[in-house]
Amino acid sequence: MxxxxxxxxxxxxxxxxxxxxxxxxxxxxxxxxxxxxxxxxxxxxxxxxxxxxxxxxxxxxxxxxxxxxxxxxxxxxxxxxxxxxxxxxxxxxxxxxxxxxxxxxxxxxxxxxxxxxxxxxxxxxxxxxxxxxxxxxxxxxxxxxxxRMTDDRPLDDESLMFTFSRFHQHYVSRFPGKIRNLGCTGAHLCYVAMGRADAAVTANESFQDLAATRMIVEAAGGRLYKASGEKFYLNDYLNGERIDEHLLVTAPGNCRAALDCLEKRR
Incomplete structure (x- = not known):
């Protein structure tokens, strides 16, 4: 048997x-x-x-x-x-x-x-x-x-944010630190989770793209947020559709400060 x-x-x-x-x-x-x-x-x-x-x-x-x-x-x-x-x-x-x-x-x-x-x-x-x-x-x-992520580290000229490739076409940024794109969203989110970066902005992702790294970020103390500052719920995209908005990944204590650095281009 x-x-x-x-x-x-x-x-x-x-x-x-x-x-x-x-x-x-x-x-x-x-x-x-x-x-x-x-x-x-x-x-x-x-x-x-x-x-x-x-x-x-x-x-x-x-x-x-x-x-x-x-x-x-x-x-x-x-x-x-x-x-x-x-x-x-x-x-x-x-x-x-x-x-x-x-x-x-x-x-x-x-x-x-x-x-x-x-x-x-x-x-x-x-x-x-x-x-x-x-x-x-x-x-x-x-x-x-x-x-674990640090929830109370202020954003300054030593801070690091990862972004997608066409970030500067969508945003005017006042982020005080360095902005980089490594070409791999999963790596971006994991580096935020381990404290090597303070935030990441994602674009054009799907449920399949984020299902694993979402858990890693949240277990490390971080969250995924909408541009409004509301929490993002990945299960809303179980149908596999592309997520039609940009997401911010960071510690809860840095969410508002990071969003205030980003202004959508008109």
Whole structure:
């Protein structure tokens, strides 16, 4: 008789970390083999994403065959008590330009939901070996080291904010510190979570893009905010649609100060 898979949080977490590391090994096979930074190699990225997805799906099918994989067309959001209540959300390459050009700031994200409630999130950067992870409602970690955001650090000329590539076309900024774009939203959010940056502004993301790093940010003491300062709720975008507004990611104590630095261009 086939043994039933273990669904305790320790077993699920260990599986997720092993699976994302294994997928990272598959990703390294094509890393940096594009046509150079000046010309995007769509064929290489598409093939790499297919291979990485296949590697991850095989791991899930072998260990948890009844678990579901998230797609924007996932039709059934009904509550269930059986193993189908678990759903994996996997984004194989965040930072595709960097990936194909051999720039190490890229990664992959993995989230686990139970009846569409967050359980665990991880963001792995295979080229640097950095692994960020958190259990929903628990603590956030960089490898084995706990990470926490500072809620009372004032914004000044030493502050750092990460943004998307066309940020200056949308905003007049009075941010007193440095503004940078590394080309990888997941890395931006994780660097904010660990205190290497004070804030990040995102654009054109989706539920799949943010499902894992949202958990890491929140476990580290941060939040995702709308431009109005209201809290942003990611589950409003379970249908997979692109998020039609820019989001601020920061510690609650810095939200108002960061938003006051940003003026929308007319």
């Amino acid at each position: 086939k043994q039933e898979p273990i669904h305790g949080i320790e077993a699920l977490t260990a599986f997720a970390i092993n699976a994302i590391r294994d997928a990272g090994q598959a990703a390294m096979d094509s890393y940096g083999k594009g046509r150079g930074p000046a010309k995007f190699d769509e064929g290489l990225v598409t093939q790499a994403e297919l291979q990485i997805n296949k590697r991850f799906r095989q791991a899930v099918d072998n260990q948890y065959p009844d678990h579901r994989m998230f797609t924007s067309k996932t039709p059934d959001t009904a509550y269930t008590h059986d193993s189908r209540r678990y759903m994996w959300i996997f984004d194989p390459i965040d930072g595709v330009d960097n990936y194909q050009a051999g720039i190490p700031i890229w990664g992959m994200s993995l989230a686990l939901l139970e009846n569409f409630w967050p359980v665990f999130g991880a963001f792995y950067m295979p080229a640097t070996g950095d692994l960020f992870h958190a259990r929903a409602g628990g603590k956030a970690f960089w490898g084995e080291n706990r990470i």
